[in-house]
Amino acid sequence: xxxxxxxxxxxxxxxxxxxxxxxxxxxxxxxxxxxxxxxxxxxxxxxxxxxxxxxxxxxxxxxxxxxxxxxxxxxxxxxxxxxxxxxxxxxxxxxxxxxxxxxxxxxxxxxxxxxxxxxxxxxxxxxxxxxxxxxxxxxxxxxxxxxxxxxxxxxxxxxxxxxxxxxxxxxxxxxxxxxxxxxxxxxxxxxxxxxxxxxxxxxxxxxxxxxxxxxxxxxxxxxxxxxxxxxxxxxxxxxxxxxxxxxxxxxxxxxxxxxxxx
Ligand SMILES: Cc1cc2nc3c(=O)[nH]c(=O)nc-3n(C[C@H](O)[C@H](O)[C@H](O)COP(=O)(O)OP(=O)(O)OC[C@H]3O[C@@H](n4cnc5c(N)ncnc54)[C@H](O)[C@@H]3O)c2cc1C
Numbered sequence: 001x002x003x004x005x006x007x008x009x010x011x012x013x014x015x016x017x018x019x020x021x022x023x024x025x026x027x028x029x030x031x032x033x034x035x036x037x038x039x040x041x042x043x044x045x046x047x048x049x050x051x052x053x054x055x056x057x058x059x060x061x062x063x064x065x066x067x068x069x070x071x072x073x074x075x076x077x078x079x080x081x082x083x084x085x086x087x088x089x090x091x092x093x094x095x096x097x098x099x100x101x102x103x104x105x106x107x108x109x110x111x112x113x114x115x116x117x118x119x120x121x122x123x124x125x126x127x128x129x130x131x132x133x134x135x136x137x138x139x140x141x142x143x144x145x146x147x148x149x150x151x152x153x154x155x156x157x158x159x160x161x162x163x164x165x166x167x168x169x170x171x172x173x174x175x176x177x178x179x180x181x182x183x184x185x186x187x188x189x190x191x192x193x194x195x196x197x198x199x200x201x202x203x204x205x206x207x208x209x210x211x212x213x214x215x216x217x218x219x220x221x222x223x224x225x226x227x228x229x230x231x232x233x234x235x236x237x238x239x240x241x242x243x244x245x246x247x248x249x250x251x252x253x254x255x256x257x258x259x260x261x262x
Contacts, residue, residue, distance in 0.1 A: 015156060015164035021047040024155055024169040026142045026182065028053070030061055032175030033125040037075060040135035047167060048129060049140045049157050051176075055119035059199035059236065062228055063115045063213075066102050070111060075128050081120035084227040085211050086113030093217040099209070115213070115226045115234075140165065145172065145182060193241045195221065198252065202233040223260065 023039055025032045028050035036048045063086060069078065088101035104111055130137045140157040146166070147153070154168035174182050178191075202225075207214055213226035221238035228234045237260055245251035 015166045018047075018165050018167045020154075020168045021045045021136075022169060022171070023047070024049065024167060024172040025175060026155060026172070027051070027175040027177060028122075028126055028129065028137060029056075029175060029177055030122065030125065032173075033122065033129050034072065035173065035175065036129045036135055036137070037125070037132070040129065040132040043134065046135045047169065048135065048137045049142055049155065049167075050126075050137065051139070051141045053126065053137070053139045055123045058118050059197070059234060061118045061121070062234060063113060063226060065113050066104060066107070066111055069114050072125070075125075077121060077124045077128065078114045078116060079124075081116050081124055082229040083114045083116035083121070084230065086115050086213060086226065087211045088113075089213040089215050090209055091215050091217060099212065101212075112211070115228055117228055142174075142176070142182060145174070195238050195240050196244055198237045198239050198256070200235040200237075200256075201228070202235055203231055205233060207233060218260065220259070 022045040025036050025039075025046060025048045028036065028048050032048060032050070036046050040046050064072065064078070072078065086102075087104070088099060091098045091100065102113060126137060129135055139160040142155045142157040143164075144156045145152050146155060146168070152172045154166060155172060156164065156166050159165055174180065176182055207225055207227060211227075213224065215225075216223040220240065223238075224234075224236045226234055237256065239245075239255070245255040247253075
């Protein structure tokens with residue numbers, strides 16, 4: 001997908017200045033893109049700099065609760081991406097099951113959770129952002145924040161051609177995800193990883209109850225299933241981090257078959 005690239009370039013020293021704007025947003029994941037859309041709709045001039053404008057290929061962020069849907073539903077982000085309605089989850093344990101439904105009685109019938117391919121959803125959100133005339137969405141990697149007397153004045157970044165650029169704004173918002181290189185000084189950087197999610201995509205099979213995800217409360221950890229398109233189901237298995245088997249040598253497949261599947 002192509003996004004417009006709006007740059008007016010002025011020379012300033014080693015890197016080129018690309019002018020000022022009201023707000024710089026670093027990162028166009030769900031947080032950066034949704035914020036850019038909202039601020040752009042309010043009339044602000046926003047420059048969004050995203051490291052990779054291709055569709056992300058990840059299994060995180062594949063579901064919206066009904067509350068999330070109500071927020072983004074109004075900007076059509078789950079249309080045309082084969083998103084599936086989610087009404088709740090069925091829990092399974094020791095041969096028993098319990099259904100947990102979202103409390104949707106007071107809402108119109110289209111209000112429900114949604115599940116989808118993360119990359120399709122993010123691209124749809126970015127397309128909405130790029131459609132606003134006062135928002136520019138461009139590919140580039142922010143290399144550092146420009147700080148003067150403890151105040152962030154702008155950013156240095158490398159654009160898609162490797163050119164070093166500089167831009168300034170009264171407000172810079174960093175939405176570069178949980179592995180941020182830019183927010184290290186602002187928060188405690190040690191991250192504890194108690195477990196990993198391992199994901200599989202299952203094709204052409206059905207969940208037991210239409211529009212309901214499934215959670216199996218199994219030993220050693222839970223397994224989650226939900227539809228991500230009309231033909232695909234995501235299966236996510238939580239694996240404790242102290243013994244993550246290798247995918248490349250087949251240990252993971254063996255672990256899933258012998259430890260998880262039974
Ligand atoms: C296994 C798993 C499942 C999850 N499932 C769900 C779910 O079902 N529903 C849900 O709501 N949430 C879910 N989450 C959480 C969700 O994925 C995150 O909360 C969400 O992705 C955070 O969004 P973000 O925009 O802050 O960061 P990200 O999605 O990580 O986006 C950050 C963006 O910044 C860009 N970037 C990074 N560094 C730079 C830089 N230096 N310069 C320019 N750009 C940069 C990246 O390319 C990226 O596009 C899940 C998480 C995991 C791990």
